[in-house]
Amino acid sequence: MSKFQWIDNAATERLLEDIRKANRCEFDASALAAAPLLEHAKIIRGYCYALSGVVSGHPRLEDDKEIVxxxxxxxxxxxxxxxxxxxxxxxxxxNIKGH
Structure with missing residues (x-):
């Protein structure tokens, strides 16, 4: 039987550390400055909460593309x-709109 792992341990640790810092209002200014911009964001609900919107500055997606x-x-x-x-x-x- 194979072991299912949603995300790897390093990604999990980065996520948890980012949330801990955010809860203490200790944001990494350079990380936020480099973060993609999401316009016309809307909360969506499926198997989990996510946002949809038009992205720009994403490292792997083209600008002005609608994403989830x-x-x-x-x-x-x-x-x-x-x-x-x-x-x-x-x-x-x-532009944040509730669900």
């Missing part, structure tokens, strides 16, 4: 940032 993020773990609408399973996103604050 990986699972959403942390978000502060007033600061305009969120942490998905894979990365930080900067949010256009006025």
């Amino acid at each position: 993020t990986s699972q959403l773990f942390w978000m502060d609408e007033e600061l305009g940032v969120c942490r998905s399973m894979n990365r930080w996103y900067r949010l256009v604050r006025s």
